[in-house]
Amino acid sequence: MTTSGFTPRRSVLAAALGVAGAAAVQTVASAGSAGAVGAVGAAGAAGSAAKKATAEYHGWTSHTDWLTGSAKGVRAEAGARPGIVISRPAGTVDYTDPHTGTKAAWEYATWTSPVRELSVPATEAIVSWNARTPAGTWIQAELKGTYSDGTATPWYVMGRWASGDGPDSIRRTSVDDQSDDKSAVWTDTLAIDDPASGLRLTAYQLRLTLYRKPGTTRTPTVWRVGAMGSDVPDRFEVPASEPGLPGGRELSVPRYSQEIHKGQYPEYDNGGEAWCSPTSSQMIIEFWGRKPTPEDLAWVNPDYADPQICHAARSTFDYQYDGCGNWPFNAAYAATYRDLQGVVTRLGSLNDVEKLIAAGIPVITSQSFLKEELDGAGYGTAGHLMTVIGFTPTGDVIANDPASPDNPSVRRVYKRRQWENIWLRTKRHNAQGKVVSGTGGVCYLYFPAKPAPAQHRVLRELGVL
Template identity: 50%
Template sequence: MPDPSPADPAPPTATAPTAPAPTVALHVRNGAGGWDDGAHEGTATARGGPRPVLVLDRPSGTLRRPDARGEDRSWESARWTSPPHRPAVPATELLVSWNADLPRGCWLRVEVRATRSDGPRTPWLPLADWAATDEDIAPASAPPDGDDAVAVDTDTLAVRAASAAAGVRVTDWQVRLTLCRRPGATAAPAVRRLAVAASDVPVRAAVPPSRPGPATGVATAVPPLSQYAHEGRYPHYNGGGAAWCSPTSLRMVLAAHGRYPARAALAWVDPAHDDPDVCHTARRTFDHRWGGCGNWPFNAAHAATYPGMNAVVTRLESLTAAETLVAAGLPLITSQSFEEGELPGAGYATAGHLLVVSGFTADGDVVADDPAGRGRAAVRRVYPRRDFETVWLRTRRRRADGSEGSGSGGVCYVLWPEEADPRQLGALGRLGIG
């Protein structure tokens, strides 16, 4: 039956359609309230800067870890443990990201544990040992670990597929941060933000269509960069530029916000190379255990090493949510996978690819700065809205050989500067990001 016209009111029994239940809950800890509310073992909330941060106040222990040269070394450490947090959405996946200021000689260990809906609590599961550079330690995710139902793999804590299908969910979680430095050092490693995106990821190969929203006809200015300009360069970082979609996308958005590495940080790059800042970003996001530059939290953490920059990894539930950010002048970086032909205009297949969503056409199609473009002129593209939201938001897909593949379910990096204007802060607030 057609919708009632304004002259024909709805029958008394009609009810407004209900919004779909949320599947993502982003919990952010920062400021005094975020750090005071936790267990401190040698850490403290420092209030002397622009906003309170978590710092190593006095060493409470030591731990051993190889340094960047592989030599076993003892490090001073202090630890902060979050209180248990019960997400609004009982989750099948947790994505943990952080923003930290780590001077030379300092690094951060991130661990998580979760309570399962069927009773048991996991042990503390390492996620990462991270540093702002690779000169003190080789930043690395932890080897896969977990129990019979919940496991960590590279950058995600997830309920195993069989357990998720049986109804097992994460009902609460804790994060433990260990701040480390060389013995006797006076440098104070600090953590500014901790974010955990808890998702009850729908198992789906198709997603509901969305209507064009607030960013219709809006396109943000993003300097175009091609990952293929660096093909074959520095192959010890994930084979070179052909695999650098994530750091190239990150570099584009950082440049859009006016953030560039210091000249001295690029001294190691061959001066004959154009766009040396992309090589720098690939090195700084490289996960030395996993062997790639696409570790989601590592990319957010690197973005936040630039003065006045903030970043989180989260999931968005629709293109309308992405439009909320773009309409406010905040391009985002999305993760998707697809077979050739599934995203018209792409011209390639991928098991996992990052690109920048920088705008929307007047018809609501997606304006993307895709680092897979072979040359700067081929980076900015328009992808059909319906096809794009499918390959970004789905979690199951059929590969060309008939086997089943996965999708990110709406994973994205969101970056914003401290100087964000009220419109941008409002958009972030509406999405629970801050």
Template identity: 45%
Template sequence: MVTLLSADLSRVVLHRWAVDGRETGTAVYLDPFGDGGERTWPYVRWTSEEREIGFPATELVPSWTADAPPGAWLEVEIQARTSGGALTKWYVMGRWAETGADVHRTSLPGQGDDDGDVAVDTFVAARPVVAYRLRATLYGEGGRVRSMSVMASAVAAHPGPPAASAASRVPIELDVPRRSQKLHDGHFPQWDGGGASWCSPASLTMVLDYWGRGPAPADLAWVPADDPCPAVDHAARDMYDHSYQGTGNWPFGVAYAGRYGLEGFVTRLRSLAEVERFIAAGVPVITSQSFREHELPGSGYSTGGHIMVVTGFTRDGDVIANDPAAPADAGVRRVYPRAAFEHVWLRATGSGGIAHVVHPPDIPLPTSEGNW
């Protein structure tokens, strides 16, 4: 058994940063989703040195874990250096808080210029960039940035011919709890229309449950008692991006998991062979893909973008996934043909191999080739 590997995914790197804010000051912020009043906030700011990427990159995606309880919030920005040597402006990559008590969690549209734009959670360069700086500003009191990372990648406009990578042929399956997003249809439609769109909250909840983490019962008291899994509703509420009007903002998902003591990052993986290495280490991988029904046999649906959890592999190398699009928890476990799954996940016209990894700090990851 061999699987397809998009040739354009070899150029990806994940940089991790230790954040130690030194610059202090105050700033006025008007929450566009608030009550219309400005508020002055004290802040602590950290700005990284310039980091060389090592190749001409077309996309940058930051992710973070932080403590930002009521009274605190975090703004993350990126500035890039183009291949011509010029510096871009600072682009806001997200304004994040654990709850909406003080500031509404949001991405920031409308930043596009000649150098690039921000597509929800991704800086998309108008022309390749070769270096960048990262800035994290923590507003208010009681907050703390625990980890910060940036994934830089070169995503080709036209995918190259596929290469082949061998499956391990070692069957393995992690015991990840199964959660259907469809059981939440109609729940709290103010957050991305309700459960029909909650693939990301359902997937994060499955992985949090696997690690024995998540909100305490008292934190779920606002959810109706007959809800099949209140933690999914909680995740949808606290991952919701008010500008994007969705629950699928990738860094916000990692940050949500970080509230419960997990480390995490968004990256691109180059093949299912890399996913196999995580599974062998006991770490499930959350993937993002889009496809028509016929492209992923056994799915039973088409999607312009969907999140699921890879939990294992069969002896033939096919993918065992917890797919939250199932109508009930009992149908969440799916086995998808390896080649088909890898194609719809890796192709540049889709997510290009996007993956979320969240894990306890004491669980070691497999040896990295630079992209985690």
């Protein structure tokens, strides 16, 4: 079936990241995760808190956060949405775009975070960001880690990103073939080569480089950057959670099928059949009342239905990965819309998702499964993104599944126990009986720059703010 959200480059991974604002610890939760929002039950809070932490996110997003870093040619700007911009370039560098062959000079400036000590020594790390890149500008995000043996990684490039792909920009790209003898970067995820050895990442720094055409005053603006480190244990099955949203709730999220785009723009991840990630992203972006402009969509064939899905695919496409399933690129795309934030995180159970639904925040989840492991799906997949839009009164999952034949059939109800296991496990057997990896609770969260009070509370509780 669709594979854009989880393909062979993730075959050794079960990672995800969280977002900005503050440090947070996530747990592998069983019945009843800690805390409550609205009608969400608080049963099992003490037990959940006692679970071993498996992930920590820390982000830089406030004006004070930006001032804590080391700046070379960038300026921290205050205001409703603080960020960093180029003030006076630190220098000029040539960059040859590997996807176009174009060599050009770019002015640059850098911001480097303080060292962040991880409370959860990690086997994996992912960097994410929210930014604006006008034509003729782009950004690069890097991570340098410290190992538990006292040595350090090189500066790993975790993404070269621009919101557009016009002639004045670069091609958005991950960077392959980055490794030392202890870790490697797999598209968007830094992973320890041999977790069984006991080696872990214990600390890291992030570095942002902002680029622009020489002689202009244009500048990228970065509002948010952060990293998640995680160490999730291998597991074929996870504990079942008890329903925690009495009466259930369903959010009114637009329904879009990726399947109606089969054959459209095959240059972007082989066309619509592989567009689960951007299709899911677009559903949530529109749930929050944002859409591309007519100018944004002018390039799309007017005969195509839902042209915004084509636009989302193009805007999330990773030219190195050759697909639309780069997790940070999807989050960054969502954040290009007015006053929206986009993050990738890992959650511990469906109780955590219930808290978000109760607060009015839908959740995009990544899962892989055999056909017989998810009743009603009608397919199996090596990896697929769906949107959780609610829960039935008995706790089953209401999902917008973009792998449906048409828009009206996108809304599905899936059994709670089946859904939770295929989403949270880190190991599974594929159709050939081979042991492969699962996603371990990966999800995308898109929400307003200024969340409502109930939304703010649950996002903070779950480590997002």
